[in-house]
Amino acid sequence: MKKSKKPFRIKTPEQEARAISQREENERAKAEGRPLPYPNPWDVWDPTKLDPAEATPEKIAERYREFCKLCPPRKRKEHFL
Protein backbone atom coordinates (compact mmCIF):
# COMPACT_ATOMS: atom_id res chain seq x y z
CA MET A 1 0.00 0.00 0.00
CA LYS A 2 1.41 3.39 -0.99
CA LYS A 3 1.70 5.86 1.83
CA SER A 4 1.00 9.52 1.32
CA LYS A 5 4.25 11.45 1.37
CA LYS A 6 2.46 14.57 2.56
CA PRO A 7 2.42 14.68 6.35
CA PHE A 8 -0.86 15.49 8.06
CA ARG A 9 -1.15 19.15 9.01
CA ILE A 10 -4.00 21.20 10.40
CA LYS A 11 -5.08 24.02 8.08
CA THR A 12 -3.43 27.36 8.69
CA PRO A 13 -5.76 30.25 9.55
CA GLU A 14 -5.26 31.58 5.97
CA GLN A 15 -6.18 28.21 4.44
CA GLU A 16 -9.22 27.94 6.68
CA ALA A 17 -10.37 31.48 5.82
CA ARG A 18 -9.97 30.70 2.11
CA ALA A 19 -12.00 27.48 2.46
CA ILE A 20 -14.77 29.28 4.34
CA SER A 21 -14.94 32.11 1.79
CA GLN A 22 -15.06 29.60 -1.10
CA ARG A 23 -17.84 27.72 0.63
CA GLU A 24 -19.79 30.95 1.18
CA GLU A 25 -19.34 31.94 -2.46
CA ASN A 26 -20.62 28.50 -3.49
CA GLU A 27 -23.66 28.88 -1.22
CA ARG A 28 -24.44 32.32 -2.65
CA ALA A 29 -24.10 31.05 -6.22
CA LYS A 30 -26.35 28.08 -5.42
CA ALA A 31 -29.01 30.33 -3.87
CA GLU A 32 -28.91 32.57 -6.94
CA GLY A 33 -29.02 29.62 -9.33
CA ARG A 34 -25.56 30.36 -10.79
CA PRO A 35 -22.93 27.68 -11.49
CA LEU A 36 -20.70 27.07 -8.46
CA PRO A 37 -17.45 29.07 -8.64
CA TYR A 38 -15.57 26.34 -6.71
CA PRO A 39 -17.27 23.09 -7.67
CA ASN A 40 -16.41 19.83 -6.00
CA PRO A 41 -14.69 17.72 -8.68
CA TRP A 42 -16.64 14.68 -7.49
CA ASP A 43 -19.85 16.33 -8.68
CA VAL A 44 -18.51 16.06 -12.23
CA TRP A 45 -17.01 12.61 -11.87
CA ASP A 46 -20.06 11.19 -10.10
CA PRO A 47 -23.25 12.74 -11.48
CA THR A 48 -25.38 10.48 -9.26
CA LYS A 49 -24.45 12.39 -6.10
CA LEU A 50 -27.30 13.55 -3.92
CA ASP A 51 -27.74 16.68 -1.92
CA PRO A 52 -27.85 15.48 1.72
CA ALA A 53 -30.76 17.84 2.36
CA GLU A 54 -32.85 16.00 -0.22
CA ALA A 55 -31.57 12.46 0.41
CA THR A 56 -34.36 10.08 1.42
CA PRO A 57 -33.70 6.34 1.89
CA GLU A 58 -35.44 5.67 -1.45
CA LYS A 59 -33.32 8.29 -3.22
CA ILE A 60 -30.14 6.87 -1.68
CA ALA A 61 -31.11 3.38 -2.86
CA GLU A 62 -31.93 4.69 -6.34
CA ARG A 63 -28.69 6.65 -6.40
CA TYR A 64 -26.76 3.49 -5.46
CA ARG A 65 -28.37 1.62 -8.38
CA GLU A 66 -27.36 4.44 -10.75
CA PHE A 67 -23.85 4.51 -9.31
CA CYS A 68 -23.56 0.75 -9.87
CA LYS A 69 -24.27 1.31 -13.57
CA LEU A 70 -21.37 3.79 -13.77
CA CYS A 71 -19.05 1.80 -11.58
CA PRO A 72 -20.31 -1.79 -11.37
CA PRO A 73 -19.35 -3.73 -8.25
CA ARG A 74 -16.89 -6.53 -8.77
CA LYS A 75 -18.56 -9.71 -9.99
CA ARG A 76 -18.93 -12.27 -7.23
CA LYS A 77 -17.03 -15.51 -7.59
CA GLU A 78 -19.39 -18.42 -8.01
CA HIS A 79 -18.95 -22.06 -7.14
CA PHE A 80 -21.20 -25.05 -7.71
CA LEU A 81 -21.62 -27.77 -5.11
Place this chain on the structure above:
Amino acid sequence: MPAEEKERTLSVEDFAGFLGALEGSGLEVVVIGGLAVGTYASLRGERVLSADLHVYTTQETQVQIMDWAPSHGARIVKRPQPRGISVAFLEWDGKEINVLSHTVGLRPPAESIQDARVFHLRKAEGLCVMVADPYDLLACKLEVNRPKDRPHQEVLRSFLEEEVVEAFRTEPGNRDRIAPAGRLLEVLKLERLPADLARRLLPHARSASDFRFLIGRAPDREFEDAVLAAVPEALGLREDIRRIVERRRKEPPTGASARPPRARPAPPSAR
Protein backbone atom coordinates in the same frame (compact mmCIF):
# COMPACT_ATOMS: atom_id res chain seq x y z
CA MET B 1 -22.16 -27.13 25.76
CA PRO B 2 -18.84 -25.82 24.44
CA ALA B 3 -18.73 -25.93 20.63
CA GLU B 4 -15.67 -28.23 20.75
CA GLU B 5 -17.67 -30.96 22.48
CA LYS B 6 -20.63 -30.90 20.13
CA GLU B 7 -20.91 -33.57 17.50
CA ARG B 8 -19.86 -32.27 14.11
CA THR B 9 -22.18 -33.83 11.60
CA LEU B 10 -23.62 -30.96 9.57
CA SER B 11 -22.86 -29.32 6.25
CA VAL B 12 -24.28 -26.16 4.71
CA GLU B 13 -26.87 -28.24 2.82
CA ASP B 14 -28.44 -29.20 6.16
CA PHE B 15 -29.38 -25.55 6.61
CA ALA B 16 -30.65 -25.03 3.06
CA GLY B 17 -34.23 -24.54 4.29
CA PHE B 18 -33.24 -21.83 6.74
CA LEU B 19 -30.87 -20.07 4.33
CA GLY B 20 -33.41 -20.31 1.51
CA ALA B 21 -36.12 -18.77 3.70
CA LEU B 22 -33.78 -15.92 4.67
CA GLU B 23 -32.89 -15.31 1.03
CA GLY B 24 -36.56 -15.41 0.06
CA SER B 25 -37.25 -12.69 2.63
CA GLY B 26 -34.42 -10.50 1.31
CA LEU B 27 -32.32 -10.87 4.46
CA GLU B 28 -28.66 -10.90 3.42
CA VAL B 29 -26.25 -12.99 5.47
CA VAL B 30 -22.92 -14.71 4.78
CA VAL B 31 -22.00 -18.12 6.12
CA ILE B 32 -18.86 -18.07 8.25
CA GLY B 33 -17.20 -20.48 10.70
CA GLY B 34 -16.74 -24.21 10.31
CA LEU B 35 -19.54 -24.64 7.79
CA ALA B 36 -18.00 -22.00 5.54
CA VAL B 37 -14.66 -23.80 5.73
CA GLY B 38 -16.48 -27.07 4.97
CA THR B 39 -18.09 -25.50 1.90
CA TYR B 40 -14.68 -24.60 0.45
CA ALA B 41 -13.27 -27.98 1.49
CA SER B 42 -16.02 -29.80 -0.36
CA LEU B 43 -14.90 -28.14 -3.62
CA ARG B 44 -11.71 -30.16 -3.22
CA GLY B 45 -13.51 -33.34 -2.24
CA GLU B 46 -12.67 -32.93 1.46
CA ARG B 47 -15.16 -33.05 4.31
CA VAL B 48 -15.20 -30.58 7.16
CA LEU B 49 -18.39 -30.88 9.16
CA SER B 50 -19.66 -28.62 11.89
CA ALA B 51 -22.10 -28.74 14.77
CA ASP B 52 -23.90 -25.48 14.01
CA LEU B 53 -24.34 -22.69 11.50
CA HIS B 54 -22.76 -19.28 11.97
CA VAL B 55 -24.02 -16.46 9.79
CA TYR B 56 -22.67 -12.93 9.73
CA THR B 57 -24.72 -9.87 8.92
CA THR B 58 -25.22 -6.22 9.71
CA GLN B 59 -26.73 -5.21 13.03
CA GLU B 60 -29.78 -3.92 11.19
CA THR B 61 -30.39 -7.26 9.45
CA GLN B 62 -29.74 -9.10 12.71
CA VAL B 63 -32.62 -7.15 14.28
CA GLN B 64 -34.81 -7.93 11.26
CA ILE B 65 -33.97 -11.64 11.60
CA MET B 66 -35.15 -11.53 15.24
CA ASP B 67 -38.53 -10.25 14.04
CA TRP B 68 -38.61 -12.70 11.13
CA ALA B 69 -37.55 -15.86 12.98
CA PRO B 70 -40.72 -16.81 14.93
CA SER B 71 -42.92 -16.75 11.83
CA HIS B 72 -40.42 -18.87 9.86
CA GLY B 73 -39.97 -21.82 12.18
CA ALA B 74 -36.91 -20.55 14.05
CA ARG B 75 -36.99 -20.26 17.83
CA ILE B 76 -35.07 -17.43 19.45
CA VAL B 77 -32.92 -18.96 22.17
CA LYS B 78 -31.06 -15.80 23.09
CA ARG B 79 -31.21 -12.28 21.74
CA PRO B 80 -28.15 -10.07 21.15
CA GLN B 81 -27.65 -7.65 24.01
CA PRO B 82 -27.20 -3.93 23.46
CA ARG B 83 -23.63 -3.06 24.49
CA GLY B 84 -23.14 -6.78 25.19
CA ILE B 85 -22.78 -9.87 23.06
CA SER B 86 -23.46 -9.34 19.39
CA VAL B 87 -24.71 -12.88 18.72
CA ALA B 88 -28.29 -14.05 18.43
CA PHE B 89 -28.83 -17.75 19.13
CA LEU B 90 -31.58 -19.47 17.16
CA GLU B 91 -32.83 -23.01 16.95
CA TRP B 92 -34.17 -24.22 13.65
CA ASP B 93 -35.28 -27.80 12.94
CA GLY B 94 -33.41 -28.90 16.09
CA LYS B 95 -30.18 -27.30 14.89
CA GLU B 96 -28.28 -24.38 16.37
CA ILE B 97 -27.81 -21.18 14.40
CA ASN B 98 -25.73 -18.23 15.55
CA VAL B 99 -26.38 -14.88 13.92
CA LEU B 100 -23.40 -12.58 14.46
CA SER B 101 -23.04 -8.90 13.71
CA HIS B 102 -19.47 -8.66 14.97
CA THR B 103 -16.66 -11.18 15.15
CA VAL B 104 -12.94 -11.01 15.83
CA GLY B 105 -10.79 -11.04 12.71
CA LEU B 106 -13.51 -10.43 10.12
CA ARG B 107 -14.08 -7.14 8.36
CA PRO B 108 -17.38 -5.33 9.07
CA PRO B 109 -20.44 -7.27 7.85
CA ALA B 110 -21.24 -4.92 4.94
CA GLU B 111 -17.75 -5.47 3.52
CA SER B 112 -17.90 -9.23 4.08
CA ILE B 113 -21.24 -9.38 2.28
CA GLN B 114 -19.81 -7.35 -0.60
CA ASP B 115 -16.87 -9.75 -1.07
CA ALA B 116 -18.69 -13.00 -0.28
CA ARG B 117 -18.77 -15.79 -2.84
CA VAL B 118 -21.91 -17.45 -4.11
CA PHE B 119 -22.37 -21.20 -3.80
CA HIS B 120 -25.06 -22.85 -5.89
CA LEU B 121 -26.24 -25.89 -3.96
CA ARG B 122 -27.34 -28.52 -6.47
CA LYS B 123 -28.74 -30.75 -3.73
CA ALA B 124 -30.94 -27.87 -2.59
CA GLU B 125 -32.51 -27.08 -5.96
CA GLY B 126 -29.76 -24.66 -6.93
CA LEU B 127 -30.19 -22.48 -3.84
CA CYS B 128 -27.61 -19.64 -3.83
CA VAL B 129 -25.81 -19.24 -0.53
CA MET B 130 -23.31 -16.50 0.21
CA VAL B 131 -20.18 -17.74 1.93
CA ALA B 132 -17.53 -15.42 3.35
CA ASP B 133 -14.50 -14.84 1.15
CA PRO B 134 -11.92 -17.59 1.89
CA TYR B 135 -9.09 -15.06 2.31
CA ASP B 136 -11.16 -13.27 4.95
CA LEU B 137 -11.99 -16.58 6.61
CA LEU B 138 -8.33 -17.58 6.76
CA ALA B 139 -7.36 -14.17 8.16
CA CYS B 140 -10.08 -14.62 10.81
CA LYS B 141 -9.02 -18.18 11.67
CA LEU B 142 -5.37 -17.08 11.97
CA GLU B 143 -6.30 -14.22 14.24
CA VAL B 144 -8.60 -16.26 16.50
CA ASN B 145 -6.27 -19.29 16.38
CA ARG B 146 -8.07 -21.59 18.83
CA PRO B 147 -7.02 -25.25 18.70
CA LYS B 148 -10.19 -26.06 16.75
CA ASP B 149 -9.32 -23.38 14.18
CA ARG B 150 -5.95 -24.89 13.25
CA PRO B 151 -7.27 -27.71 11.02
CA HIS B 152 -9.48 -25.09 9.35
CA GLN B 153 -6.44 -22.90 8.71
CA GLU B 154 -4.78 -25.79 6.88
CA VAL B 155 -7.89 -26.53 4.80
CA LEU B 156 -8.30 -22.89 3.78
CA ARG B 157 -4.62 -22.44 3.07
CA SER B 158 -4.57 -25.50 0.78
CA PHE B 159 -7.71 -24.30 -0.99
CA LEU B 160 -6.26 -20.84 -1.52
CA GLU B 161 -2.90 -22.14 -2.71
CA GLU B 162 -4.74 -24.12 -5.39
CA GLU B 163 -6.67 -21.01 -6.33
CA VAL B 164 -3.47 -18.95 -6.50
CA VAL B 165 -1.84 -21.49 -8.84
CA GLU B 166 -4.99 -21.75 -10.96
CA ALA B 167 -5.19 -17.96 -11.32
CA PHE B 168 -1.51 -17.76 -12.29
CA ARG B 169 -2.08 -20.51 -14.85
CA THR B 170 -5.33 -19.44 -16.45
CA GLU B 171 -6.16 -15.76 -15.94
CA PRO B 172 -5.51 -13.65 -19.02
CA GLY B 173 -4.91 -10.33 -17.23
CA ASN B 174 -1.65 -9.62 -15.40
CA ARG B 175 -3.40 -8.21 -12.37
CA ASP B 176 -5.88 -11.09 -12.14
CA ARG B 177 -3.03 -13.61 -12.34
CA ILE B 178 -1.03 -12.01 -9.55
CA ALA B 179 -3.72 -10.63 -7.22
CA PRO B 180 -4.66 -13.92 -5.49
CA ALA B 181 -1.01 -14.64 -4.64
CA GLY B 182 -0.59 -11.10 -3.33
CA ARG B 183 -3.74 -11.44 -1.24
CA LEU B 184 -2.59 -14.75 0.23
CA LEU B 185 0.76 -13.24 1.23
CA GLU B 186 -1.08 -10.36 2.84
CA VAL B 187 -3.32 -12.70 4.83
CA LEU B 188 -0.36 -14.86 5.90
CA LYS B 189 1.61 -11.68 6.71
CA LEU B 190 4.51 -12.87 4.59
CA GLU B 191 6.74 -10.86 2.30
CA ARG B 192 8.10 -13.91 0.48
CA LEU B 193 6.22 -16.76 -1.13
CA PRO B 194 6.31 -20.13 0.60
CA ALA B 195 8.93 -22.16 -1.31
CA ASP B 196 6.54 -24.89 -2.48
CA LEU B 197 4.02 -22.40 -3.78
CA ALA B 198 6.69 -20.32 -5.54
CA ARG B 199 7.95 -23.41 -7.36
CA ARG B 200 4.44 -24.27 -8.50
CA LEU B 201 3.90 -20.76 -9.86
CA LEU B 202 7.12 -20.39 -11.83
CA PRO B 203 6.24 -22.76 -14.72
CA HIS B 204 3.09 -20.68 -15.37
CA ALA B 205 4.81 -17.26 -15.43
CA ARG B 206 4.61 -15.69 -18.86
CA SER B 207 4.56 -11.90 -18.63
CA ALA B 208 7.11 -9.40 -17.34
CA SER B 209 4.88 -8.62 -14.35
CA ASP B 210 4.67 -12.35 -13.47
CA PHE B 211 8.46 -12.63 -13.34
CA ARG B 212 8.84 -9.35 -11.45
CA PHE B 213 6.25 -10.51 -8.93
CA LEU B 214 8.02 -13.84 -8.43
CA ILE B 215 11.50 -12.38 -8.12
CA GLY B 216 10.26 -9.74 -5.70
CA ARG B 217 8.86 -12.46 -3.44
CA ALA B 218 11.42 -15.20 -4.05
CA PRO B 219 11.76 -17.46 -1.01
CA ASP B 220 15.45 -18.29 -1.48
CA ARG B 221 18.55 -17.95 -3.70
CA GLU B 222 17.80 -21.18 -5.50
CA PHE B 223 14.44 -19.81 -6.59
CA GLU B 224 16.01 -16.53 -7.69
CA ASP B 225 18.35 -18.51 -9.96
CA ALA B 226 15.40 -20.52 -11.26
CA VAL B 227 13.52 -17.32 -12.14
CA LEU B 228 16.58 -15.93 -13.89
CA ALA B 229 16.90 -19.11 -15.92
CA ALA B 230 13.18 -19.15 -16.76
CA VAL B 231 12.80 -15.55 -18.03
CA PRO B 232 12.34 -15.74 -21.81
CA GLU B 233 14.92 -13.70 -23.72
CA ALA B 234 12.09 -12.14 -25.77
CA LEU B 235 10.79 -10.27 -22.72
CA GLY B 236 14.06 -8.31 -22.48
CA LEU B 237 13.84 -8.58 -18.72
CA ARG B 238 16.88 -10.56 -17.81
CA GLU B 239 19.09 -7.57 -16.96
CA ASP B 240 16.31 -6.05 -14.82
CA ILE B 241 15.81 -9.30 -12.96
CA ARG B 242 19.57 -9.69 -12.46
CA ARG B 243 19.77 -6.21 -10.94
CA ILE B 244 16.81 -7.00 -8.63
CA VAL B 245 18.53 -10.22 -7.55
CA GLU B 246 21.81 -8.42 -6.85
CA ARG B 247 20.01 -5.77 -4.83
CA ARG B 248 18.06 -8.38 -2.86
CA ARG B 249 21.22 -10.30 -2.07
CA LYS B 250 22.78 -7.18 -0.56
CA GLU B 251 19.76 -6.61 1.67
CA PRO B 252 19.42 -8.44 4.99
CA PRO B 253 16.88 -11.30 4.77
CA THR B 254 13.43 -10.20 5.87
CA GLY B 255 11.32 -13.39 5.73
CA ALA B 256 7.94 -13.04 7.37
CA SER B 257 7.02 -9.66 8.67
CA ALA B 258 3.92 -7.78 9.61
CA ARG B 259 2.36 -5.70 6.88
CA PRO B 260 -0.13 -2.86 7.19
CA PRO B 261 -3.74 -3.87 6.51
CA ARG B 262 -4.95 -3.43 2.95
CA ALA B 263 -6.85 -0.22 2.32
CA ARG B 264 -10.27 -0.85 0.90
CA PRO B 265 -12.41 1.66 -0.92
CA ALA B 266 -15.31 3.01 1.07
CA PRO B 267 -18.74 2.11 -0.29
CA PRO B 268 -20.41 4.92 -2.18
CA SER B 269 -22.80 6.99 -0.11
CA ALA B 270 -24.63 10.24 -0.27
CA ARG B 271 -22.48 13.34 0.12
